[in-house]
Amino acid sequence: MGLIKYIKEEMQIIRERDPAIRSSMEVFLYPSFRAILHYRLAHKLYKRKHYFWARWISQRTARKTGIEIHPGATIGKGLFIDHGHGVVIGETTIIGDNVTLYQGVTLGGTGKEKGKRHPTIGNNVMISAGAKVLGSFTIGENSKIGAGSVVLSEVPPNSTVVGVPGRVVKRDNVRLPREDMDQVHLPDPYKRDVINLRKENDCLKGDLKNICDRFDRLEKMILDINKTMESKENKDK
């Protein structure tokens, strides 16, 4: 793609997605503009196995913009990184088209996987400020990841994910039901787990009580039978 075409496209993307922009010239001030332009160059070098120069461009850009994109990452059209500082995109990340990332987003690995270690982000996904997506799973297209979330597993398309660890709270724009005892009107995964454990514990206590009652009854029956047999034997004598 020619540089002029790239600049025009970037202007359009930034104008569409950032209400703060007032004039097209401001696009040159966006760290996202610079970081993605440099990434495209570094990625070409990476594919031609010029790993050192690819990383050199990537690290230099990271120092200037606060956005670190590994040149090995695969990025589709229309990526916009708003504000940008603290964004890290790992080597085996795959990003679809028209994705929006905010400052502080990490598309990283857990350190436990080999080969493809980083996430695959579907088309039109928005990942909010400070969110961390860690591991080699897919974020389904049109999904939104809430600010500050830590997403550790697959997200189906058209979902909203919030919390630590990230939980789907909305699918196809419909809120998913929550537990009755959620008292603070916020999705709280830890509280949910505690509630589930309490419910399971109550069930187990109930089951144990039933078993004990049955055992007592059985013991009583055996004692009665023994007594009857003893008295029968005494009579027979």
Ligand SMILES: CC(C)(COP(=O)(O)OP(=O)(O)OC[C@H]1O[C@@H](n2cnc3c(N)ncnc32)[C@H](O)[C@@H]1OP(=O)(O)O)[C@@H](O)C(=O)NCCC(=O)NCCS
């Ligand atoms: C997730 C987000 C995109 C909203 O998506 P949405 O699909 O419209 O979801 P809703 O606003 O209906 O929220 C769904 C539920 O998640 C909760 N929620 C939303 N964002 C949350 C977050 N970041 N952390 C925890 N809970 C959150 C809401 O309170 C709501 O809970 P409820 O069902 O009990 O009312 C938005 O809340 C968000 O995080 N935006 C941040 C954007 C950003 O990074 N801006 C930086 C600009 S510099």
